[in-house]
Amino acid sequence: MNVLVVGGAGYIGSHMVWLLAQRGARVVTLDNLSSGHRDAVLAGQFVHGDIADRNLLDRLFRSQRFDAVMHFASCIQVGESSREPIKYYQNNVVNTLNLLNAMHAHGVGRFIFSSTAAVFGEPEYVPIDEMHRREPINPYGRTKLMIEQALADYDAAYGLKSVCLRYFNAAGAHPEGLLGERHEPETHLIPLVLQVASGRRPHVTVFGRDYDTPDGTCIRDYVHVLDLAEAHWLALLQLMDGAGSAAYNLGNGSGFSVQEVIGATQRICRREIPVRDGPRRDGDPARLVADATLAGSLLDWTPLYPDIETIIAHAWDWERRMHPVSELLRSLLEPT
Numbered sequence: 001m002n003v004l005v006v007g008g009a010g011y012i013g014s015h016m017v018w019l020l021a022q023r024g025a026r027v028v029t030l031d032n033l034s035s036g037h038r039d040a041v042l043a044g045q046f047v048h049g050d051i052a053d054r055n056l057l058d059r060l061f062r063s064q065r066f067d068a069v070m071h072f073a074s075c076i077q078v079g080e081s082s083r084e085p086i087k088y089y090q091n092n093v094v095n096t097l098n099l100l101n102a103m104h105a106h107g108v109g110r111f112i113f114s115s116t117a118a119v120f121g122e123p124e125y126v127p128i129d130e131m132h133r134r135e136p137i138n139p140y141g142r143t144k145l146m147i148e149q150a151l152a153d154y155d156a157a158y159g160l161k162s163v164c165l166r167y168f169n170a171a172g173a174h175p176e177g178l179l180g181e182r183h184e185p186e187t188h189l190i191p192l193v194l195q196v197a198s199g200r201r202p203h204v205t206v207f208g209r210d211y212d213t214p215d216g217t218c219i220r221d222y223v224h225v226l227d228l229a230e231a232h233w234l235a236l237l238q239l240m241d242g243a244g245s246a247a248y249n250l251g252n253g254s255g256f257s258v259q260e261v262i263g264a265t266q267r268i269c270r271r272e273i274p275v276r277d278g279p280r281r282d283g284d285p286a287r288l289v290a291d292a293t294l295a296g297s298l299l300d301w302t303p304l305y306p307d308i309e310t311i312i313a314h315a316w317d318w319e320r321r322m323h324p325v326s327e328l329l330r331s332l333l334e335p336t
């Protein structure tokens with residue numbers, strides 16, 4: 001199998017490239033390195049470039065035959081999407097359409113799309129299944145929904161088959177420490193809490209304690225990055241078997257509050273995590289938990305690392321591997 005992974009130098013994409021290579025697929029990564037890292041691409045061919053560049057896409061699709069394209073390259077920060085919608089509509093919509101149009105022109109007919117729980121907006125019920133109405137409450141979610149809708153139209157008109165995978169909260173790292181999360185700036189809860197544990201940050205701020213949840217902090221469904229990659233692999237096999245287009249919600253079906261994540265991290269790292277209370281962050285629903293029954297039954301997807309402790313432990317191994325100096329300083333400064 002020959003797969004083009006767009007955004008294969010990023011957090012989830014790099015785990016995907018590794019998994020595809022493990023399974024014997026031929027992989028080409030296309031990444032503009034705006035947020036990804038060249039050294040995270042552990043296998044296959046690397047092309048430095050942007051999906052906005054139609055000439056580059058034409059050359060790539062002419063030079064080799066791809067069975068499928070996986071698309072991980074997008075802007076992902078909810079707050080930023082409200083402040084800079086141009087960036088989000090340009091990257092996530094216009095550039096993705098450029099990619100789809102090039103695929104169509106060159107007869108590449110299978111596409112796996114990184115979608116998000118943000119397409120649902122404020123949930124009417126949890127856990128959220130695929131029947132839940134899609135009404136995003138921020139530009140980020142709207143850009144992802146637009147592509148989901150375009151994909152339905154491209155299938156109806158051109159027969160382009162796609163699978164939309166709606167991640168809830170991607171977290172964790174490669175279990176053997178080969179890969180992990182390296183966002184700049186980091187905005188996600190688990191890596192931020194781990195940066196406090198390793199001494200790289202003084203404290204973590206809890207965004208709101210007045211939500212309608214048992215401890216007042218937001219509840220999320222954290223799903224291991226390698227389990228997400230596995231879902232892509234299963235979706236690829238399904239498309240190769242001739243299956244039709246589909247969309248699946250991907251999460252473990254259990255929610256953890258911000259406070260619970262901090263507590264679990266303290267236990268795993270055996271460190272006190274200084275916490276400050278801050279105001280709510282705009283666009284944060286109180287509770288996002290996936291009903292992934294459909295992915296279980298139709299994709300045969302069973303997460304290998306469903307428990308939050310394993311997810312945090314893998315991310316902690318990665319944090320210490322990437323920043324051994326702050327880890328050393330921290331242990332020297334710690335009272336014995």
Ligand code: UFG
Binds near residue numbers: 188189219220
């Ligand atoms: N949080 C804090 N303090 C922080 C960072 C986060 O309290 O310093 C809280 C957030 O308010 C939220 C929870 O921790 O309640 C998780 O926040 P993340 O930023 O880690 O993740 P999000 O739930 O905001 O975002 C994730 C993906 C998005 C996706 C969204 C779906 O990263 O791409 O889920 O709603 F859009």
